[in-house]
Amino acid sequence: MTMQNTPNHSKMVLKLVAIVIGMFGFGFALVPLYDVFCDITGINGKTSNTASVYQSVEIDESRWVTVEFITRTNTGMPWQFEAKTKRIRVRPGEMNEVAFYVRNPLNRPIVGQAVPSVSPGTAAIYLNKTECFCFNHQPLNGKEEALMPMKFYVDPQLPKDITYFTVQYTLYDVTSSAQEVASNQG
Template identity: 50%
Template sequence: MPSRDHAAQQQAVARTVRRTLLALVAMLGFAFALVPLYDVFCNLTGLNGKAASQARAAVAMEIDESRWVSVRFITQQGQGLPWTLEALDEQFRIHPGGQYSARFVFTNHADYPVRGRAVPSVSPAEGSLHLRKIMCFCFQEQTLAAGERRELPLVFQVDPDLPEGIRDLTLAYTLYPVTTPSSAGDDGAEHSAGGET
């Protein structure tokens, strides 16, 4: 018959194992939640140049004609998407407060329809709080037919309260595949970037 001390010791060990397992489960849950939480935080604060993913209303602002800001557009290819994205207007020299329109061309190089999305980021990161995207293809996923070439606009403003030290803004778009069915009534004929139905 085990001694009372031995039974107490086994209970203490069992309690420690349970607490350790609970802590491990909590840490795993936090690790999985960290990425979406970070994205939400970046979207709200503009940290790391994450640009808002929703349209902002055009605002009638006084145009600061005493100041020039250079806005440059960069496009980057994400993996697994047979598209290219080209900025037809690569750079603007603008007055803060004005409203401007840039043109971009998407091309699907696959022989089947493909869904994808252009995800924006702004540098310097502080500039993302002052770059207002009024109309942008980045607000929703795009579906391109086989071999389709499509020109889409970006309408934007830079707030006049952009800090004086910022004279250059870079808006980068990275293409990513969309592999989940579209909420707009996917008929199953479209392909993800990997070519699956």
């Protein structure tokens, strides 16, 4: 047997390791790339995390849009969390306010953070929140409860074929990261 017919295993192993490292790096890059893609296209229902300024927008009296509110808590978040208004009919351009109820059943303080999503995703571009509990961390002492407001309007430029959309808030326990931030600032 000659040496030329023997495969070079070390080159093959190096190529496979390089492929695995490249795939691992690409996996990490996907999250920020996906976020940029969603921001540009408005898909996936991501809403802005900053308050919109309500200027006198002309109210579209010719149509109604139904907005449904769904709440859920992430695994490990013990709070009770619910929308006081489950569904509301609004006119595009009209300012509206709804409230969300939270209760911390434990005997210790917890900091919560709500993350919104909208379905269908294209409606997210047209949902303008002027005030929302989702903009900031929400601390609650043990056994404390609160009503958290959300003020919003639907942009009159909302496509006519969208007459119904859902806003879902998922509540996360961010106590440890909030404490970490506070200790780094102090």
